[in-house]
Amino acid sequence: MSRGSTLFLKGVVVLVGIAALAGCAVALPIMASKDAAAHPETAYMRYPFLAGSYALAVPFFIAMIQAFNLLSCIERNRAFTDKAVRALKLIRYSAITICAIIVLGVLSIMLFIHDEDITPFITLGIVGMFATSIIATFAALLIKVLQHVIAFKIENDLTI
DSSP: OOHHHHHHHHHHHHHHHHHHHHIIIIIHHHHHHHHHHHOGGGGGGHHHHHHHHHHHHHHHHHHHHHHHHHHHHHHTTOOSSHHHHHHHHHHHHHHHHHHHHHHHHHHHHHHHOOSSOOHHHHHHHHHHHHHHHHHHHHHHHHHHHHHHHHHHHHHHHHOO
């Protein structure tokens, strides 16, 4: 992969990370306080919402950092190393963690909200779980392929 492509992808990863950080630091607290002011009967849900959002942000940022590290490995022509496999494993674990947090969030919404229509929450939860499960599956597939390539490379290096 050319240096320009990896540089572009690194820029995209950094911009997505900055946007997510701005959303977590600025937009989420403002949205939660505005919703609490508009709906005082559900104002008690502001802090669980923020806690769940920040719990989702931690594995997301871990995955973004590992994606940046993986792009650095590719840029240095070290894509077929254990460091790349480790980065992909952390991305897979982060996606699985995000999926689990979404499941817990949807289940808690189903437990606490009885009078309102919760179909949009369930739909968003299913879409989020589907997207993160695709990422986890793709990362697992890449891990298997990289491990086979690394084993083949080691075997090939040992033969003359």
